Amino acid sequence: MQRRSFLKKAGLSAMAGSAAVAAPAFAQSNPQIHWKMTSSFTASLPVLFGSAQLFCKMVEEASGGNFSIRPYPGGELVPALGVMDAVGNKTVECGQTASYYYYDQDPAFCFDTAVPFGLNARQMNSWMFEGNGMKLTREMFAPRHIVNFPMGNTGTQMGGWYRKEIGTVADLKGLKMRTAGFAGEVLSRMGVVPQQIVAGDIYPSLEKGTLDAVEFVGPVDDEKLGFNKVAKYYYYPGWWEGCAQVSLYVNDEAYHGLPKPYQALIDMASRHAGVQMLANYDANNPAALRRLVAGGAVLKAFPREVMDAAYSAAHAVYAEFSAKNPLFKKMHDSYMGFRDNVVPWFRVAEGSFDNYMGIVLASRKK
Structure with missing residues (x-):
C-alpha cells in the first residue's frame, strides 16, 4: 500500500513538473x-x-x-x-x-x-x-x-461597361474610362482617357456622366455594384486582365x-x-452573367480590330518601359518568357477542350 501510494505521488509530481516545464515552452513558441x-x-x-x-x-x-x-x-x-x-x-x-x-x-x-x-x-x-x-x-x-x-x-475579367457600342478603335477616342494599372497606359495610346477610382466612387461617377465606361472585375462584383443600371453594353474579354x-x-x-x-x-x-x-x-459568375443579360445588359465581344490594336499598343509600351526601367525589364522578360512557353500547351489541351465543349453546349440549346 505504501509503495503504491509513493509511486502514485511520485508520478503525479513528475507530471506536474513536466507540465511546469512544458507550459512556458509552449507559450514561448506560440x-x-x-x-x-x-x-x-x-x-x-x-x-x-x-x-x-x-x-x-x-x-x-x-x-x-x-x-x-x-x-x-x-x-x-x-x-x-x-x-x-x-x-x-x-x-x-x-x-x-x-x-x-x-x-x-x-x-x-x-x-x-x-x-x-x-x-x-x-x-x-x-x-x-x-x-x-x-x-x-x-x-x-x-x-x-x-x-x-x-x-x-x-x-479572366470582363472588358467593362460602356454607354455606347465599340465598333472600331475610333470609338475609343476621348472615352473617359475607369481602369487601373497598366491597362490605363495602353488604353491611353488608343485614345481613352483613363481614370483610377476606388470601387465606392465608380457608380456615382458613371451615373453622373463623369465616366463613359468602367471596368472592374466581372459579373459577380459588377452586378453588386449596379453598373448595368447606368451603362448598357458589356464587353469581353478583359484583355488587360487574363x-x-x-x-x-x-x-x-x-x-x-x-x-x-x-x-x-x-x-x-x-x-x-x-x-x-x-x-x-x-462558381458564381455564370449565374450573375445570366441575370445581368436577363436584366437588359447587351453582351458583346470586342471587335478583332480593337483587340489587334490593343495588342500592338501593349507591346509597344512593354518595349518602351523595358528600355528605361531595369526592374521592369527583368520582370517582363521572366513573365512573358513563361507566357510564351505555356500558351502553346494550353492551346493544345485546355483551349481545344474548352472550345469543343462550348460548341457542343451551344448546339444543344438550339
Whole structure:
C-alpha cells in the first residue's frame, strides 16, 4: 500500500513538473500575437474582402486563438489605395491589395497582379510557384519592407461597361474610362482617357456622366455594384486582365519576428483563401452573367480590330518601359518568357477542350 501510494505521488509530481516545464515552452513558441490587416476592398465586395476575412479566420483557428489578425475594409484604417505604404511603414502589420494599384510608383508592380495579354489564373499560379515569380516579386517588394504572398485570383475579367457600342478603335477616342494599372497606359495610346477610382466612387461617377465606361472585375462584383443600371453594353474579354492576382502584404519586420509555425500559417492560410476566391468567382459568375443579360445588359465581344490594336499598343509600351526601367525589364522578360512557353500547351489541351465543349453546349440549346 505504501509503495503504491509513493509511486502514485511520485508520478503525479513528475507530471506536474513536466507540465511546469512544458507550459512556458509552449507559450514561448506560440505567443499571443494580435495584428491588424487593412484592405483595398470594401465589405460590399464579399468575394474579395471575404477572402481576407477567411485568411484571418483560418490563422486564428489554426493557432488556437493565439495569433489573431483583424481585417479592416478599405478606407476604414487607411485609404483603399494606401495599403502598400501602410504595411511598409508598419502602420499595420499586413494588408490585402492588388499590386497594380501602385503602377504610378513603379509599373513593374503590375506583374504581381496582371498586365495586358498576360497569363491566365492557372498560368500565373505556375509562374509564381514553379517559375521565378515568387523569387522576383519578393526581391521587388523587399526595398518596400514587404513580404508578399499570392492570396487569390479573379480569373479572366470582363472588358467593362460602356454607354455606347465599340465598333472600331475610333470609338475609343476621348472615352473617359475607369481602369487601373497598366491597362490605363495602353488604353491611353488608343485614345481613352483613363481614370483610377476606388470601387465606392465608380457608380456615382458613371451615373453622373463623369465616366463613359468602367471596368472592374466581372459579373459577380459588377452586378453588386449596379453598373448595368447606368451603362448598357458589356464587353469581353478583359484583355488587360487574363487574370488578376490579389496579394497579401506583410511588413518584413513583423513577419520575421513571428515564430516559424506562425510564418507557416500565413503561407498556408493565404493559399487556402486564394483557392477559395477563384472557386467562388468560377462558381458564381455564370449565374450573375445570366441575370445581368436577363436584366437588359447587351453582351458583346470586342471587335478583332480593337483587340489587334490593343495588342500592338501593349507591346509597344512593354518595349518602351523595358528600355528605361531595369526592374521592369527583368520582370517582363521572366513573365512573358513563361507566357510564351505555356500558351502553346494550353492551346493544345485546355483551349481545344474548352472550345469543343462550348460548341457542343451551344448546339444543344438550339
